[in-house]
Amino acid sequence: MIASPGAEAVDRFRGIVARRLGLQFDDAKLAFLGEVLQRRLDQRHRAPDAYLWSLDSESFAGEIAALAKELTVNETYFFRNGEQFRALAEIVVPERMRVQAASKVLRFLSAGCASGEEAYSIAITAREAVGDATWDVSVRAVDLNPAMLEKAIRARYSEWALRETSPELRRKWFHGVGREALLDEAGRIAVTFEEKNLAAEDSELWRPSRYDAVFCRNVTMYFTPEQARALVARIARALVPGGYLFLGHAETLRGVSDAFHLRHTHDTFYYQRIDCVDSPAASRRHATPRPADPIVPLALGSDSWVATIREASERVAALIHSPAAPAGSGAAPAAKWDLLPALDLLRQERFGDALDLVRGAPPEFGRDPDLLLLEAILHAHAGRLGAAEDTCRLLLARDEMNAGAHYVLALCRESAGDRAAAADHDRVAAYLDTGFAMPRLHLGLLARRAGDRDAGRRELTQALLLLKREDTSRILIFGGGFSREGLIALCEAELRICGGSP
Ligand SMILES: C[S@@+](CC[C@H](N)C(=O)[O-])C[C@H]1O[C@@H](n2cnc3c(N)ncnc32)[C@H](O)[C@@H]1O
Known part of the structure; x- marks a missing residue:
């Protein structure tokens, strides 16, 4: 048996596997990679250096195939999905x-x-x-x-x-x-x-x-x-x-x-x-601006999620004092234009001031996706859902896979009474960003209100898991004034109504 490869050789092996086979292995898989490397060294009767040198070159006949047998996951079945x-x-x-x-x-x-x-x-x-x-x-x-x-x-x-x-x-x-x-x-x-x-x-x-x-x-x-x-x-x-x-x-x-x-x-x-001629059959494209739907003015006391946010006892102000979200935490989305002052105003619920700041951004940043998303959120907070929706659609025309914009659109659609479209946008947001808790929570609330307790339970259970590890800055931006704990409490209460146990 060839002498065991050391940690450095295993790490080099990982790099070559990534380059030659495309496969990624995180640190937790290093022991497994070490075992595979050992087997391959024994099989090839080579010392680690010589083996890795050959593997890194283009001409190590049969070795990539041998590694594929060891390293790939081959689970599949007919008509999967x-x-x-x-x-x-x-x-x-x-x-x-x-x-x-x-x-x-x-x-x-x-x-x-x-x-x-x-x-x-x-x-x-x-x-x-x-x-x-x-x-x-x-x-x-x-x-x-x-x-x-x-x-x-x-x-x-x-x-x-x-x-x-x-x-x-x-x-x-x-x-x-x-x-x-x-x-x-x-x-x-x-x-x-x-x-x-x-x-x-x-x-x-x-x-x-x-x-x-x-x-x-x-x-x-x-x-x-x-x-x-x-x-x-x-x-x-x-x-x-x-x-x-x-x-x-x-x-x-x-x-x-x-x-x-x-x-x-x-x-x-x-x-x-993207260079397709759009077909009517497949035209449920979320980036496609729809004809302006009439926006129902946000009414306090309605049962929409936006209204719930506005009535919430835990307001954005609470976040200022939250150790989980210190001002200027640097957790804001990266942008060429500094978003932090506007986020600070959002934290203080000074939506008008924040909007002025965002809209006063130099023209070269005017169409920056992060800036547009923040503008949409500020409109939504201020109850200007028509403007929020327009801004989201502008953003999606530039960045079709912006999960945040789909989520804000879901809130707007719900307020406009279009719950089917709201759920649709939530599903897109949740698909695009699997760690995004808010669309799951919103889907759970929509399902519960529609009387679908099974779907409500499913979505809320998932939302609860995600909320516990959701990024703090995203809670500030999308949480509508709730702290993480507030959102978790809401989620647990709704889950109980759906017959689930938090
Ligand atoms: C989990 S299976 C997926 C099978 C099928 N596409 C499905 O979804 O049911 C992944 C397949 O990708 C193959 N694979 C992984 N890396 C590859 C590569 N660099 N070149 C070609 N195939 C690769 C694996 O060998 C494996 O058979």
């Missing part, structure tokens, strides 16, 4: 068929396909949705892990892999072989599998305008931020104009790419390359 396949069938395929009517060709990519379930699900869904055998529909599927690709090519799956597959599709596309299900030739024919590294440049894989839609789900969540950005940039390049990208549930493009519009249909989120 079924809503996305409904969006594929009902939005993406019909729209791409209109655009490709002359060529009758549709191309899909499953990037990080694991054992093939995703690629075959795309093929089955697309074939069913196209419904015309004269169309050429193909799915290219790539992964770094050769063991997974072998399994994909065999196309034999357990009951567990088919747990989300409808009986109808099972009957139509699979037949039993012993205790397993074999995908029929018809489902396999249009799907090809290749060993490819998504963390590497590959001019053939990423040829411009090659794919109508790319599924790259539950891959970037394991990547370093730089590698995730680089991969999404390659995907953007390789999609046709208006092409679609599907990510996993826990992945967003917020802060990763601005080359896409966010789409929200079928209770799911996906993306469309």
Whole structure:
């Protein structure tokens, strides 16, 4: 056995794995990485330095594949996140068929396909949705892990892999072989599998305008931020104009790419390359300014969340004395223009003064997203919900994935009596920023008021968890005058009403 690699070698190994495979491992995983490195050194009969030197060069044949077997997570199943396949069938395929009517060709990519379930699900869904055998529909599927690709090519799956597959599709596309299900030739024919590294440049894989839609789900969540950005940039390049990208549930493009519009249909989120011709079918775009809805003036005593905030006994002033939020804590969002004086005025509930300050910002900062968001919040605090809504829409036209703007819009929509749109904006905010407590709390309150105690309980339970670790500056900015403790108490009280236990 080769001598154990030291901490420095393991750290170098981590850096090379990030660079060559894209994968990120935090400090808690160092012991695991050390074990993997030890196994690879033993297998290759190399000392740590020599092994790491070879791994860092481009020509260490077979080693990247061997590492992929050790380091990747390969969990997958057919029709995972079924809503996305409904969006594929009902939005993406019909729209791409209109655009490709002359060529009758549709191309899909499953990037990080694991054992093939995703690629075959795309093929089955697309074939069913196209419904015309004269169309050429193909799915290219790539992964770094050769063991997974072998399994994909065999196309034999357990009951567990088919747990989300409808009986109808099972009957139509699979037949039993012993205790397993074999995908029929018809489902396999249009799907090809290749060993490819998504963390590497590959001019053939990423040829411009090659794919109508790319599924790259539950891959970037394991990547370093730089590698995730680089991969999404390659995907953007390789999609046709208006092409679609599907990510996993826990992945967003917020802060990763601005080359896409966010789409929200079928209770799911996906993306469309920004140079598309907008289709009516997929036009529930949150950045699209809607015709001005009449804003119902905020009435104290109404049961809206904004009204609750205004009636709250714990006011913003309390925050001044809160050790959790010292003035000038530096926790304000980074901005080119200094937001702290305006935030200080917000803390003092001097909304008019704060607004004057924000609006007096030099013109070069006038369209800064942080400044626009603060302006929207100040309008909302002052009860000028029409102005708050207009400012949010201006901001979303510039930064479609601004979770804060979606949340403030949710408050405005609720005050205007449009609870469906309010919940919609809350869901977008919660999806874009999974750590953002306020949209979850608002969704819980909306559900409870609509009499949906189950949904209320679900959202409020999640809100409670998030509130406990929510950033202090965000509580100041979005908490509507409540302290963290005030918001937690409110959340717990509402949870009890919904039959939950805090
Ligand atoms: C969790 S699975 C996701 C499977 C499928 N996309 C889904 O969502 O059900 C992640 C897959 O990404 C693959 N992967 C990770 N890093 C990769 C890389 N650098 N290049 C290619 N594939 C990679 C892994 O081998 C693994 O099969």
